[in-house]
Amino acid sequence: xxxxxxLLSTLPQQGELCxxxxxxxxxxSMLSVDTVEVSVERGLEGDRYQGRTGKRQVTLMQExxxxxxxxxxxxxxxxxxxxxxxxxxxxxxLLALKNRVITxxxxxxxxxxxxxxxxxxxxxxxxxxxxxxxxxxxxxARVLVGGCLRIGDRVSxxxxxxxx
Numbered sequence: 695x696x697x698x699x700x701l702l703s704t705l706p707q708q709g710e711l712c713x714x715x716x717x718x719x720x721x722x723s724m725l726s727v728d729t730v731e732v733s734v735e736r737g738l739e740g741d742r743y744q745g746r747t748g749k750r751q752v753t754l755m756q757e758x759x760x761x762x763x764x765x766x767x768x769x770x771x772x773x774x775x776x777x778x779x780x781x782x783x784x785x786x787x788l789l790a791l792k793n794r795v796i797t798x799x800x801x802x803x804x805x806x807x808x809x810x811x812x813x814x815x816x817x818x819x820x821x822x823x824x825x826x827x828x829x830x831x832x833x834x835a836r837v838l839v840g841g842c843l844r845i846g847d848r849v850s851x852x853x854x855x856x857x858x
Contacts, residue, residue, distance in 0.1 A: 702790075709786030709849035711798055712757055713774045716740045721814075724775040732801050733840035738780055748836065749806035755832030757784035767819040767826035776818050779809065779832050783849045788833045791851065795838065799847030802839035809834045 696704075715724040719742050731739040737751035755777060764772040774782045781798065791805045811827035819826055 705786075705790055705851045707786045707850075709783045711781060711843060711845060711847040711849055712784050713782035714843060714845060715774060715778070715780055715782075717742045717778060717780075724778060726775065729842055729844045731840070731842055732837055734837050737837055738843075741780065750809075750834040751837050752781060752803060752835045753779040753809045753832055754781045754783060754788055754803075754805075754835060755779040755809070756786075756788050756830075757782050759830040759832075763819070763826050763830050766830075767823050769819060772819070777827065777831070778812070778814065781843070786849050792833060795852040796835075796849060797852050798849050799843055800839075800841035801837065801843055801847075802852060803835040804838050805833050805835050807834050808832075 714727050714730050716727060716730065716738060717724055718740060722742075725740070727740075732752070733739075737743055737746060743751060755774070757774075760772050760774070760777075763777070764770065783798075788805070792807065793805065795802060795804050797803075809832040811824050811831045813824060815823035815827050817823075
């Protein structure tokens with residue numbers, strides 16, 4: 695029988711980056727892009743948080759949660775732009791990555807915490823929108839190694855140096 699520590703450290707699944715969004719300024723519409731440059735010092739080029747360091751340089755959300763949020767908010771469909779996160783991924787449980795280091799293509803991120811919804815969800819999704827997103831808002835991350843992110847990049851738990 696595996697210990698809890700062993701269970702928590704086992705994550706063979708790999709995900710895929712399926713959408714990239716940038717918020718050019720506060721309350722501005724999201725810009726969907728196919729690629730974005732990422733740096734430790736600046737975060738995502740073109741995002742309103744560009745140039746800030748800290749635990750919230752990048753936000754990530756699971757594609758699988760879009761249908762849950764739509765159902766909970768009474769919407770026929772919710773799209774990534776509505777939720778104002780930077781990266782939408784599928785195929786890997788983001789909550790299992792909290793306090794871990796992941797790779798997204800050539801970029802390395804430290805998952806620093808949960809990304810809670812903002813009050814804009816009431817405007818975007820209607821009454822109850824904030825609560826519809828609670829628990830499904832994704833995670834925040836800090837950039838450890840920069841590079842270029844591309845739609846289709848693999849998302850996985852980083853392997854410590856020297857392990858195969």
